[in-house]
Amino acid sequence: MNRTSLIILSLLAVLGASVWQVTRKPAAQGPSVVPLLVHCAAGLREPMTEIARQYEREFGIPIHLQFGGSGALETQLELAGGDLFLPADESYILSTRAKGLVRETLPVTTLTAGIVVPKGNPKNLRSLDDLARPGLRLSLADRSAAIGRHTWAVLEQSARLPDFQANVIVTKPTVNNIVEDVATGAVDATLAWHTVARTFPDVEWLPASEFASHPTTVCLGILTSSSAPARALHFARYLTAADRGLKVFGAAGFTIPEIADEWVDTPELTLFSGSMLRPAIQQRIREFEQREGCRITTVFEGCGTLVAMMKDGGAKPAAYFSCDTKFLDMVSERFGPSTVVSSNRIILLVPKGNPKQLKSLGDLTGPGLKLGLCDPEKSALGYLTRLMLERSQLGVPLDQSGNIALLSGKGDDLVNAMQARSLDAALVYRSNALASPPILESCEIIALDDPLATATQPFAVALDTRFPCLAARLGSYLYDPSARARFEELGFSWMK
Numbered sequence: 393m394n395r396t397s398l399i400i401l402s403l404l405a406v407l408g409a410s411v412w413q414v415t416r417k418p419a420a421q422g423p424s425v426v427p428l429l430v431h432c433a434a435g436l437r438e439p440m441t442e443i444a445r446q447y448e449r450e451f452g453i454p455i456h457l458q459f460g461g462s463g464a465l466e467t468q469l470e471l472a473g474g475d476l477f478l479p480a481d482e483s484y485i486l487s488t489r490a491k492g493l494v495r496e497t498l499p500v501t502t503l504t505a506g507i508v509v510p511k512g513n514p515k516n517l518r519s520l521d522d523l524a525r526p527g528l529r530l531s532l533a534d535r536s537a538a539i540g541r542h543t544w545a546v547l548e549q550s551a552r553l554p555d556f557q558a559n560v561i562v563t564k565p566t567v568n569n570i571v572e573d574v575a576t577g578a579v580d581a582t583l584a585w586h587t588v589a590r591t592f593p594d595v596e597w598l599p600a601s602e603f604a605s606h607p608t609t610v611c612l613g614i615l616t617s618s619s620a621p622a623r624a625l626h627f628a629r630y631l632t633a634a635d636r637g638l639k640v641f642g643a644a645g646f647t648i649p650e651i652a653d654e655w656v657d658t659p660e661l662t663l664f665s666g667s668m669l670r671p672a673i674q675q676r677i678r679e680f681e682q683r684e685g686c687r688i689t690t691v692f693e694g695c696g697t698l699v700a701m702m703k704d705g706g707a708k709p710a711a712y713f714s715c716d717t718k719f720l721d722m723v724s725e726r727f728g729p730s731t732v733v734s735s736n737r738i739i740l741l742v743p744k745g746n747p748k749q750l751k752s753l754g755d756l757t758g759p760g761l762k763l764g765l766c767d768p769e770k771s772a773l774g775y776l777t778r779l780m781l782e783r784s785q786l787g788v789p790l791d792q793s794g795n796i797a798l799l800s801g802k803g804d805d806l807v808n809a810m811q812a813r814s815l816d817a818a819l820v821y822r823s824n825a826l827a828s829p830p831i832l833e834s835c836e837i838i839a840l841d842d843p844l845a846t847a848t849q850p851f852a853v854a855l856d857t858r859f860p861c862l863a864a865r866l867g868s869y870l871y872d873p874s875a876r877a878r879f880e881e882l883g884f885s886w887m888k
Contacts, residue, residue, distance in 0.1 A: 427454035431465040433480035433538055434566035435588045439644045443637045447630055461565045463536025473617030475624040480538030482609040494613035498632045501610045501646040503585045505543055505603040508574050511594050515580050520600050524555035531562050531573040531582045539567040542608050543583040550602050587645050622685045653859045660687040661859050666715030667692040667802045671827040672879050673870050680869045694771030694801040695719035710857040715772035716847040730850035733871040734884040738845040740838035741810055741818045741825050748816050757789045762797040764809050764818035770801040772847055777819050780844045810835050822883035
């Protein structure tokens with residue numbers, strides 16, 4: 393199909409979607425229930441139709457499925473918008489995300505291409521090389537379709553494209569179209585997804601090693617144009633739940649992800665987080681809850697306390713945002729791979745004007761000083777502080793000096809004590825000092841030139857959570873690039 397034909401086809405699809413937008417009627421439940429528009433690859437028609445009908449029966453929210461080739465659908469949603477996008481190849485999700493058209497993405501399945509022949513394989517075709525036989529009639533998908541983009545690319549990589557092109561008598565816009573050509577006898581063979589070929593009783597699907605080593609990932613994208621993102625995500629979670637939508641995909645012969653969420657109408661998960669991260673992430677957690685329609689219980693404590701809760705108390709958070717990698721390492725067997733998001737410096741906080749003229753760790757052993765530290769057993773801040781002091785051979789002298797007036801579980805408590813003027817100095821994170829503007833009206837920051845004065849903050853999802861994908865999306869939202877400004881405002885260094 394040439395470019396002009398593709399443009400005409402896309403415009404016709406857009407016109408159809410526009411007419412649907414104008415003429416669609418609300419569901420019986422009332423005028424506020426408006427259908428969700430899902431742009432869906434034609435090759436996923438069978439499971440998606442069943443899932444949509446199940447969802448409608450269960451929740452009364454109508455789903456409008458707009459089927460087509462993935463490339464044509466991408467053009468359509470750019471012009472007409474919609475709620476969700478389910479192409480047959482992840483490259484379309486990456487493309488639309490780069491254009492700002494897609495926000496969240498959820499894994500659905502993987503697809504493998506192969507050779508499709510009539511029932512009984514009358515031409516005795518066994519490999520891609522056989523498809524180059526002189527006189528063979530082939531139908532292939534347009535490059536705008538996911539299957540077309542995929543198969544043409546593999547043929548080019550394997551240097552087989554010139555031999556194939558002589559036998560290609562027609563190209564079609566969707567994977568269903570090319571399999572129909574084989575089923576009706578219009579051509580001798582095509583290249584298509586296994587899951588589509590199995591829905592046609594008059595054809596057979598044959599594996600090809602060139603495609604077996606190049607499966608394609610199918611992801612669902614939530615469109616930024618959605619006027620009802622919470623409902624769109626509700627359907628997305630239903631579609632990708634192991635015991636709902638993915639069960640239908642599996643029954644239809646699709647490969648489903650090994651890691652998937654359970655279905656719960658309003659999922660609840662627990663996030664453990666070092667207390668120093670609270671100012672940077674608390675508001676984004678509330679935003680995530682509202683958008684996803686979930687509930688998140690947050691436990692902000694010193695990381696030593698959090699680790700003890702997990703080890704001794706048996707607590708099982710769905711995710712852990714640690715103040716420092718050392719404290720995630722202590723419970724690493726409970727979590728999957730981590731993402732380091734930021735770093736934070738330990739600083740010396742003193743009253744405005746620095747009346748005691750404190751400049752370094754060595755000054756903290758001087759007579760008559762009231763110093764605040766964090767407990768090394770309860771917090772990452774205390775642990776790293778103790779390491780600094782011991783490496784500088786100041787641990788014992790400081791203990792003997794009697795200057796430690798307050799040993800706290802959190803840096804926030806030390807800052808409060810400084811504001812109350814009950815301490816002469818405190819070792820805290822830079823973010824503790826910058827969390828509230830009034831702090832620096834009465835105090836000032838003294839930087840420490842010590843490599844151990846840096847803590848790094850990793851985020852990880854628990855291996856045994858019921859909602860691994862939801863927890864991963866929470867992490868992605870907390871360290872999305874749009875979060876960077878808030879982290880840096882609080883004195884963190886961005887590392888994502």
